[in-house]
Amino acid sequence: IFLTSWSLFLSPPAFSRPVTGGKPGLPMATATDSTATLNKLALATGGTEKSWYRCIFPFGIVSVVIGVAATCITFTINGPQMDIAKVVSVATLIFGVGLLVAAYVCWRAKRERQRKRQRQEPVPLEQGAL
Structure with missing residues (x-):
């Protein structure tokens, strides 16, 4: 269980939409899906983020x-x-x-x-x- 929860943080994040702008040749910044991030946090902490x-x-x-x-x-x-x-x-x-x-x-x-x-x-x- 410990390795599984940490592997969620090490995996690439889920992307919802790219943020426009930036210089050519540089990778574009992307906004992460907050729901997926909160679910990963809940899984890793065992739900203690609510308390x-x-x-x-x-x-x-x-x-x-x-x-x-x-x-x-x-x-x-x-x-x-x-x-x-x-x-x-x-x-x-x-x-x-x-x-x-x-x-x-x-x-x-x-x-x-x-x-x-x-x-x-x-x-x-x-x-x-x-």
Whole structure:
């Protein structure tokens, strides 16, 4: 399975239409079919691209920890060289918080979609007692 999924990325992409323009003698650039590319991505990752909030959550936590530590250190040390370091540390902290907020919003949206899907499914009439 591993070799099969990687061979999909190594195979030539599916082309939908050529992009006009370019210099004579050079190969023309072509646009790839986005559906085929997404299908290859889904096959290679096992479908985890639909739950990307699980991927950005750990990066958000790491960014927040690094941002808090760097902000504490840079604001404790005073000096003219620390101005850029203060900006970078605060930016890292804000970036980490932004990742955590994005992960939370995506998680809530997925949960709401699951609830809607469960409401739309018919409930069996007879449910046996446990």
